[in-house]
Amino acid sequence: MKENWEAVIGLEIHAQLSTETKIFCGCATSFGDEPNANTCPVCLGLPGALPVLNNHVVDLGARAALSLALHINEESVFSRKNYFYPDLPKGYQISQFDRPFSERGVLEVMTATRDEAGHVREWRPMTVRITRMHLEEDAGKNVHEGLPDTDRYSYVDLNRAGTPLAEIVTEPDFRSSWEAYDYVNHVRRALQWVGASDADMEKGNLRCEANVSVRRKSEEQFGTKVELKNLNSVRFMQRAIEYEIDRQIKLIESGGRVTQETRLWDDRAGETRVMRSKEEAHDYRYFPEPDLQPLVVTPEFIESVRAAMPELPEARRRRFMQDYELSYNDAAQLTSEIALANYYELTAKAASNPRGASNWIRSELLRELEAADVAVADSPVKPEELGALVRIIDEGGISGKQGKEVLIEMFATGKTAAAIVEERGLAQVSDTGEIEGVIAEVLAANPPQVAQYRAGKEGLFGFFVGQVMKASKGKANPKLVNELLKKKLSES
């Protein structure tokens, strides 16, 4: 960004809560079913149908709120947000307005300064104020392509109508596209971590919108903001914000004015385009939903949800760094999802070697999992078994190189490390007497080389090592072979 300019960014995230059924009716929330199959009078907005709140939405909403350090209101109210669009069959969306489910979160998020190419230079903490997180229903889906006569018609699928959402709104606290990027990733991980949402942007169960404005650094007042939509991945969002900051600065510097409008990101063209100007701004005429009671949660309920929450990812990352002496990057990688963090701790315990466990998981296990497209929770190698393998290596039973092969076989067959080492006869010979015997044989069989070595041709050392390893069928502990050979050859 240009020297004397500053960007001001606020974000809205819509996250689908992971329920089986919709927020106000028992229709399935599953994805990819035939259009309009998962509908009923409530989500079709048929006359006389009444909404009934799904209790599980409250539970997941509380988990989401607590994972983002939000204050949960003991009483919140659903309101009707009125607008007309084909994907909204009732003519209003049931949302929350003046009394949201939760508000006033102050969240510490790790963000990085990055170079031009987006590579991380340094991590630092930043404080983000979350204004509110409220509960609402999703609209249906309008389809504009892939069907006949889409130049004249749109098609409406109401399977998604009524899916529970949490809308998370921040204060304008971000000053760069990367801060926004790190925040969205933080929220995604937090929601997945506590099981509130799958938060998968590709499936559309996490969506973001950004409000972007710029101002000269000397100015106190915010500039005119532009709303960005169609941000289908966190990376798209980052690029769209970057583009928009640049566009606004250039516009003002060339004597123009930013107009308040909604713009869509077109990733192929790498630019934002006007969708609608704010002159057509909506007047939603909110009023309390008369068909639903205020949502009341007791302090006891909030405490029970809090008590059942797992240790949150940032706290766990800090603990991994402190207790296991892991680097920031290693600890951050191991706390990228809860299943991996759990796997790591069990492995570290079984191995009695936290750093070894970290290395084996990050460099070997994750590669195997990725190649096989298997989630860490479903790993065919259980953490106790990986820990046992690390322990065998640490105790000198097999070499690290052999360990990698053993892990691949464990992964393929589900056998234990000990069984594979046994079967393949891999166990290293670390018995000094046995190795000394082999060395004696090798030296006795090669008198000319021994004489040359002792005469100063030290390059022959590798030859002896090779002969010993060969005679032991590769099982001799290489470290011991080296030590004992040196000793024997220097005796005369």
Added chain:
Amino acid sequence: MPITESDIEKIAKLAHLEITDEERRALTPQIASIVAYVEQLNELDTSQVEPATGGFTPEGERTRAGRDDVRHRSLGQAAALDQAPDPSHGYFRVPKVL
């Protein structure tokens, strides 16, 4: 609050309805009289009454309604579209939006 022709225009616009000048002139007094009728409620002194939403029991207690996260049987595509004016390919078909 008196209803004016510009209120009617705004409401029509929000509802995506195109109305003629004639309709606007005809609708303004009609809607004004409906609003005036409802406005009689404002004559009541509610300063001592708690705002309320949702239903009440005869004893004045809030009704408690919630449901478990369990699927009911949905209508299915055919029944969902049965009353639609212009279903097509399993969808509700509408004039082009966007």
